[in-house]
Amino acid sequence: MTQKREKNIYQNLSALGWTSFFQDQLENRHSDRVATARVVGVRKNSFAISDGQTEWLATAAGKLQQANRRYPVVGDWVLVTDTVIHEVLERKNRLTRGAAGGHGKLEAVPTRQQVIAANLDTVFIVCGLDRDYNLRRIERYLTLVYNCDLTPAIILTKADLQPDPEAFVQEVETIAFGVPVHLVSARDATGLVRLEETIAPGRTITMIGSSGAGKSTLLNRLYGKSVQATNATSEKVGKGTHTTTSRDLIVMPQGGMIIDNPGIREISFWDADKGVESAFPEIERLAAGCRFSDCNHAHEPGCRVLQAVANGEIAQERLDSYHKMNRELTYLAERQHKSADRMEKERWKDVALKIKSMKKNMKK
Numbered sequence: 004m005t006q007k008r009e010k011n012i013y014q015n016l017s018a019l020g021w022t023s024f025f026q027d028q029l030e031n032r033h034s035d036r037v038a039t040a041r042v043v044g045v046r047k048n049s050f051a052i053s054d055g056q057t058e059w060l061a062t063a064a065g066k067l068q069q070a071n072r073r074y075p076v077v078g079d080w081v082l083v084t085d086t087v088i089h090e091v092l093e094r095k096n097r098l099t100r101g102a103a104g105g106h107g108k109l110e111a112v113p114t115r116q117q118v119i120a121a122n123l124d125t126v127f128i129v130c131g132l133d134r135d136y137n138l139r140r141i142e143r144y145l146t147l148v149y150n151c152d153l154t155p156a157i158i159l160t161k162a163d164l165q166p167d168p169e170a171f172v173q174e175v176e177t178i179a180f181g182v183p184v185h186l187v188s189a190r191d192a193t194g195l196v197r198l199e200e201t202i203a204p205g206r207t208i209t210m211i212g213s214s215g216a217g218k219s220t221l222l223n224r225l226y227g228k229s230v231q232a233t234n235a236t237s238e239k240v241g242k243g244t245h246t247t248t249s250r251d252l253i254v255m256p257q258g259g260m261i262i263d264n265p266g267i268r269e270i271s272f273w274d275a276d277k278g279v280e281s282a283f284p285e286i287e288r289l290a291a292g293c294r295f296s297d298c299n300h301a302h303e304p305g306c307r308v309l310q311a312v313a314n315g316e317i318a319q320e321r322l323d324s325y326h327k328m329n330r331e332l333t334y335l336a337e338r339q340h341k342s343a344d345r346m347e348k349e350r351w352k353d354v355a356l357k358i359k360s361m362k363k364n365m366k367k
């Protein structure tokens with residue numbers, strides 16, 4: 004490959020978020036037939052991929068279906084020959100949640116993970132200032148994002164529907180602890196300029212929030228024209244249906260990229276390592292002052308957290324929410340440890356059986 008062509012390719016890819024983290028993975032395996040591309044859309048049986056200049060459809064090689072292989076999701080960097088993806092590069096990070104398990108119940112335990120998007124710089128937690136507004140749900144989203152080791156920003160949409168939208172910002176800030184809270188309206192363009200700064204060239208953002216929170220509308224507004232179908236434009240299809248069906252990565256005129264996700268009804272956790280510390284820093288800080296170092300902040304004497312609830316420093320709902328998520332994450336972590344243990348035991352049982360049959364054969 005000529006140096007000039009290589010430089011051009013690199014420029015196109017870096018506009019899509021390509022960095023040395025991915026480049027390093029290509030060491031020693033350069034082939035002219037293999038191209039690198041980013042997954043920008045997930046269709047039923049294929050993937051839309053782009054190298055920053057051309058976009059085309061590709062399918063995943065059969066071997067990627069194996070359980071221990073990475074299967075492409077939107078935002079992934081892949082190695083592709085013509086229209087076949089045969090490898091998904093290691094991810095810088097990913098947004099995952101638990102899937103399946105009981106329905107409707109928040110505390111239902113998920114049985115497998117669902118990677119929503121990969122290689123992200125910021126996650127927009129989008130919440131409408133209408134019936135969608137729910138402080139406890141924002142807390143849950145924050146916990147989900149922190150547990151995936153990602154950077155959140157909170158976007159409150161539909162500011163135009165409230166006479167005093169700033170009051171909501173103040174309330175959200177009491178649980179956000181330094182996470183930026185943006186107030187926007189797609190009606191009168193409130194807050195859009197400030198938001199644009201976060202969509203800097205090469206950066207990837209994904210939006211999560213319930214159906215109808217205003218994600219697609221916001222994306223269209225930021226883009227300057229309609230690139231994503233919204234509930235309003237597809238109303239004839241029927242109410243209550245999700246408008247966003249594919250998770251598309253859209254390159255914005257601001258230079259960055261936004262991934263619009265279909266509304267998430269159930270926010271089940273999958274990554275549990277981080278616990279709830281990051282999302283409830285004030286409770287963790289107070290907990291250090293409890294009389295017992297293993298205090299559960301339930302009914303123990305000398306509990307600093309319960310004291311704070313009693314004197315109004317911390318809302319009861321906030322503590323309830325803390326307990327609930329803590330229970331979920333602890334249970335999930337234990338279960339994942341157990342199944343990892345079980346897999347390890349089964350592996351050794353296999354090895355022992357193989358040795359036994361080898362010995363038997365040697366004796367013959």
Ligand SMILES: Nc1nc2c(ncn2[C@@H]2O[C@H](COP(=O)(O)OP(=O)(O)OP(=O)(O)O)[C@@H](O)[C@H]2O)c(=O)[nH]1
Pocket residue numbers: 160161162163164187188189190212213214215216217218219220221232233234235244245246247264265266267
């Ligand atoms: N008044 C007002 N309405 C808005 C605003 N943003 C979105 N809406 C309305 O809210 C409804 C839902 O907006 P969408 O953008 O489709 O919501 P979504 O989050 O993308 O929904 P899904 O694609 O189902 O996840 C539509 O009727 C929009 O017109 C806003 O800033 N102000």
Ligand SMILES: [Zn+2]
Pocket residue numbers: 290293294298299300301303305306307308309
């Ligand atoms: Zn305590």
